[in-house]
Amino acid sequence: MLHIKCPHCGMRSQNEFAYGGDASVKRPELNKEISDLEWDNFVYLRKSLRGKHLELWQHISGCRQWFKVQRDTATHEIFKTLKANEDI
Amino acid sequence: MTFKSALENIHQKGFFGDYENKNKQNLIKISEIKNLLILQIVQYKSSNISLRDINIDGLHLNNEVLKVNCNNETRILWFGPNNWLLISIKKDLLKTINQILRESDFAVTDLSHSRAIIEIEGKNSIEVLKKGCPFNFNKLLKGNSVNSVFNGITVSIDMINDSPNKIRIFTLRSFGESLHHSLTDACLEFGYKNI
Structure with missing residues (x-):
């Protein structure tokens, strides 16, 4: 089981969290013309990295906040957690 | 009810x-x-009100993790950033809170029955x-x-x-x-x- 440090609450068990996917995916700018392929890529296309990965998690049974986690997908080591509006 | x-x-x-x-x-x-009054209080991101200026039944809203501000009748639990759960035996506190916390700054939800x-x-x-x-x-x-x-x-x-x-x-x-x-x-x- 992972222990994840919520930036708001502190160290908690993985049971309290929900995985939210890749945090590096950026939504296309508002009102910008984009092709169907670009939109399709944004919605569906995800890398399946082995190694360091920036992810979104939600502390769903705690403070209910979304935040970012930098984690190694092979070893599950967590390097850093950040508030949703912070960047590495 | x-x-x-x-x-x-x-x-x-x-x-x-x-x-x-x-x-x-x-x-x-x-x-x-x-038979308790249970309220969820959330401060909007756009709100500029200082939490120190707010006084509910002699208690302040506090953004300290795990912290409960309490007196004999009312407890205010920290639920998350700018998010609190108020529990009180004083049923009429809701009226007072609606006067203290402006609608433009706070969302107050009555969860007493839920x-x-x-x-x-x-x-x-x-x-x-x-x-x-x-x-x-x-x-x-x-x-x-x-x-x-x-x-x-x-x-x-x-x-x-x-x-x-x-x-x-x-x-x-x-x-x-x-x-x-x-x-x-x-x-x-x-x-x-x-x-």
Whole structure:
């Protein structure tokens, strides 16, 4: 089981969290013309990295906040957690 | 609106579990707490109001993790950044709060009818919680509260007293009976008294 440090609450068990996917995916700018392929890529296309990965998690049974986690997908080591509006 | 107990079909008074040949004073006591005012208070991101200027029943909203601000009638639990749960026996406090907290700065939601509250009391009550909850209870002191899970049920745990232990557990009303089952199952080995 992972222990994840919520930036708001502190160290908690993985049971309290929900995985939210890749945090590096950026939504296309508002009102910008984009092709169907670009939109399709944004919605569906995800890398399946082995190694360091920036992810979104939600502390769903705690403070209910979304935040970012930098984690190694092979070893599950967590390097850093950040508030949703912070960047590495 | 009249209050209807969330656990009336399940909470039966009496002694249960391994209570024989034990000092009845040392058994875990389980009770349902009802008829409280429960409010969720959320400060909007756009709000510039200083929390120090806000005074609810003599209490301040505080953004300190795990912290409960309380007096004899009202408790304000930290639920998240700019998010609190207010519990009070004063039903008329809602009117006052609606006057103190402006609609443009705060969202106030009455959750009085949507929570089941179970109170457990006794020296083994922490051991009961440890069975189903991954939180490190060594960190939970008197006047602290925590949101976590108990056997997969999302709960809020409010440590009212630590000598002897007196803990209130809040969950969604629809999970109340499941939580009651889980807690009473965990209490069986210690013996418990439903009051």
